[in-house]
Amino acid sequence: MTETTAPIDAATAPTSGRSERLPTRIYLYVSLILVTALVIIPLVMTALGGFKTLGELRGNPFGLPTEWQWSNYGNILFSQRYWLQMGNSLLIAALTVFLTLAFSAMAAFTFAHVKFFGSGFLLNYFLIGLMFPAATAILPLFIRIRDLGLLDTYWGVVLPQVAFGLGMSILLFRNFFRNLPSELFDAAFVDGAGYLRFFWSITLPLSRPIIATVGIISFVGSWNSYILPLIMLNSESKYPWPLGIMVYRGEFSTDWQLILAFITLTILPTVVVFFAAQKHIIAGLTAGAVK
Amino acid sequence: MSQTSSVAASPPSMRAPSVARRNRKRQVRGTLPVLVLFLPPALLLFTVFVILPMGEAAWYSFYNWNGYGLPTQWIGTKNYELIFNNAAFRQALINNGLIIIVSILVQIPLALWLATMVTHKIKGAVLFRLLFFLPYVLADVAAGMIWRFVYDGQFGLVAGIFNTLGMEAPFWLADKQAAMPALLGVIVWKYFGFHMMLFVAGLQSIDKSVLEAADIDGATGWQKFFRVTLPLLGSTVRLSVFFGVVGSLQLFDMIMPLTGGGPSNATQTMVTFLYSFGVMRMQVGFGSAVGVVLFIICVTLAFGYKRIFMKND
Numbered sequence: 001m002t003e004t005t006a007p008i009d010a011a012t013a014p015t016s017g018r019s020e021r022l023p024t025r026i027y028l029y030v031s032l033i034l035v036t037a038l039v040i041i042p043l044v045m046t047a048l049g050g051f052k053t054l055g056e057l058r059g060n061p062f063g064l065p066t067e068w069q070w071s072n073y074g075n076i077l078f079s080q081r082y083w084l085q086m087g088n089s090l091l092i093a094a095l096t097v098f099l100t101l102a103f104s105a106m107a108a109f110t111f112a113h114v115k116f117f118g119s120g121f122l123l124n125y126f127l128i129g130l131m132f133p134a135a136t137a138i139l140p141l142f143i144r145i146r147d148l149g150l151l152d153t154y155w156g157v158v159l160p161q162v163a164f165g166l167g168m169s170i171l172l173f174r175n176f177f178r179n180l181p182s183e184l185f186d187a188a189f190v191d192g193a194g195y196l197r198f199f200w201s202i203t204l205p206l207s208r209p210i211i212a213t214v215g216i217i218s219f220v221g222s223w224n225s226y227i228l229p230l231i232m233l234n235s236e237s238k239y240p241w242p243l244g245i246m247v248y249r250g251e252f253s254t255d256w257q258l259i260l261a262f263i264t265l266t267i268l269p270t271v272v273v274f275f276a277a278q279k280h281i282i283a284g285l286t287a288g289a290v291k
Numbered sequence: 292m293s294q295t296s297s298v299a300a301s302p303p304s305m306r307a308p309s310v311a312r313r314n315r316k317r318q319v320r321g322t323l324p325v326l327v328l329f330l331p332p333a334l335l336l337f338t339v340f341v342i343l344p345m346g347e348a349a350w351y352s353f354y355n356w357n358g359y360g361l362p363t364q365w366i367g368t369k370n371y372e373l374i375f376n377n378a379a380f381r382q383a384l385i386n387n388g389l390i391i392i393v394s395i396l397v398q399i400p401l402a403l404w405l406a407t408m409v410t411h412k413i414k415g416a417v418l419f420r421l422l423f424f425l426p427y428v429l430a431d432v433a434a435g436m437i438w439r440f441v442y443d444g445q446f447g448l449v450a451g452i453f454n455t456l457g458m459e460a461p462f463w464l465a466d467k468q469a470a471m472p473a474l475l476g477v478i479v480w481k482y483f484g485f486h487m488m489l490f491v492a493g494l495q496s497i498d499k500s501v502l503e504a505a506d507i508d509g510a511t512g513w514q515k516f517f518r519v520t521l522p523l524l525g526s527t528v529r530l531s532v533f534f535g536v537v538g539s540l541q542l543f544d545m546i547m548p549l550t551g552g553g554p555s556n557a558t559q560t561m562v563t564f565l566y567s568f569g570v571m572r573m574q575v576g577f578g579s580a581v582g583v584v585l586f587i588i589c590v591t592l593a594f595g596y597k598r599i600f601m602k603n604d
Contacts, residue, residue: 028408032419035405039422039480042441045448054446061451103336106329114325126333129341132589133541135562136582137344139575140351143358144344163340166333194321196328224430226544227562231570242432246548249436256446259436267433274428278421281428286488 050261057256072261081236081244082265089240092157092229093222099162100169100218101211107166108173109199113185123174129167134160135227142231156232157240161222169214172287176210177203216284223270241266345586352580357573370580379556380581383564386471387539390560393475394482394535399528402483406490407516420491424484431481431544438477439464439549464550467557474549474558481545482538486531493527494520529600536596540589561585 049057050072051065060066076082110116111123134141141160142151150156180203188198204211226242233239236247245266252258274281352370354362374380405423409416426434441448444462453460463469497520505515521528543562546552552563559567565585569578 024411025413028411028413032405032408032415036419036422039426039484042437042448042480043425046437046440049440057446058450061446061448061454103333107333110326110329114322116322116326122330122334125342126337129337131593132345132586133562135541135543135565136586136589137341137348137579138565139358139569139578139582140344140347141340142570143347143575144339159336160340163336166337166341170333195325196321199325199329220428224432224544226430226432226547227566242430242544245432245436249439249548254445256440256443260440263433263436263440267429270428270430271425274425275421278424282421282424282488285427286485286492 046260047264049257050264052257054255054257069257072257073265076258076262076265081248082262084237085239085241085244085266086269088154088238089223089242092154092161092225092240093219095154095158096161096165096222097215097218099158100165101215103162104166104169104214105173105204105207105211106199108170108177109195109203111170111174112177113198114195123170126167126170129164130171134164138227138231145232151232152234152238153232154238157225157228160228160232161218161225165218165221169218172214173207173210176207180206212280213284213287216281217287220281220285345582348579348582348586350579351576352583354576356576358575362576366576370577371584373577374580374584377568379552379559379568380561380564382556383559383561386558387542387560389471390475390478390539390542391536393479394539395532397475398479398483398535399486399531401479402486402531403490403524403528405483406487406494407520409487410491410494420488423487426481427485429481432548434477434481435545435548438473438480442473442549465554467554470550470554470557474546477545477549478542482535486534489527489531489534490524493524497523526601533593533596533601536592537589540585540592561588 045062048065051068051070052060053067053069056065107126111119145151145156145160150159184202184206185198188202193201223240224242225240229240229243233243239247245263248262249259351362353365353367355364355366355369356362405419409420409423440446442463444450444460444465447460449463450460461469463473501519501523502515505519510518539560541562542560543566546558546560546563550558552559552567556564561581562585565578565581568574569581
């Protein structure tokens, strides 16, 4: 291959940004569509199954419902439990996100900007939290929550959730704060601003991207969480939806058409929000990993 | 709005010099108030709900205690002996290991293969990425329940396939031999998209000119992949393995709706074991000991792995 032909060759190569050749395209599409089918068939069949009768689930597992049973969905949508569980999940997630953001941004700010004795040690102390899951200490945690009188309250779920999210959140915030341009700080300092002023008026307004990232991580974690509510909550009226699914399944054991409708309606908000804000959500959920 | 989103994807990580480095020399107003106001909330919460419970788990693990009153019945290391002599716990250990192996040998290659495909310039590449990432966003409990339906021997999709072929449908989740492979399938379904997205990010950060140089040198597609792309993705592979390991050790939510650890403990993991034998029976000492074992495994693996494989990342 001579020097003159090389650039042309590179221009037609797959990596240079042009479209693929036909055989490659066919291979790509066949593989990707096959995987897509494996991913979405369980989801689509769950949603469709919710429109069937139990008999039809058995007799016509893959086809469209012959008679759409809107009442399966309707009864759930008009039931109090569905909205109550959604509300519980939302409330728990909102409290978790708010406290996580507030506490971790403040702590991270001191680690990023304030020089004080023991700061390195304290930061590492928080990072211990990254190494083990909440499940390891779940029994002592249960006893602590019980002794604090927080059993069967939202706080009994929220406070441990926030605590276990602090390590990652502080790390993300601190890295972001440290990399803000130093001219900002110099200017603020010359103008006579102290740390509090600098945090509130300069750092926070510039931190929207990282607030979004940490917020998304802690929201998704809380919205989907199961083990902490399972152990801390007793009354069904306080259950978030993942617990609700298990209760519903327990109640209607083999009435799969109803269970499928219930699952579909509970994951619907996640699916809608995911497609509406996919860019932010993917960036947020992978940010914790890449840092 | 669009501006913020692009910043979110790539925070200004490389800008120098940073605030922190410059203000070291300075004495700034408000040092004491900021420390007194900003640190205690996080510190208190973290200590009370993360560090103390872990310490207490170590303490309780030497007692036989039902959680009421104070632990008084000291039994030494009996709980630990019971754990390691427990067949269900050994099964849980094996299962956690299996999940890690499948994650490394099946899930990561699959994720990498798909990542190379969805980074080609083809129509719909972004949509494929989204769809593959979707299971990861769903709650583990919902995913588990969906697959409980898929695997159901009477009304499920697997039953549908078998019935259509005129065969008798199996109850995989109730079968000691089949339950664990069935569970592994769900794990791959749920998590491959996350790993794929890590690889997509890794692939996008590879300098195109390196691959073009390989093209010029006449490298084939396979050669380019194994000699150029894969070595450059080293840190992503190591990260992906790390998350596979960590995820395996925490696995609980998805198993509860699928099998609850059964049939006859065939699908227990360490956390489901802790739940069924510690929490459900309110055996605080025994359950705490399980927690301590899990803690030691987590910390050893995390430290060891970072020390050995990720020291340059």
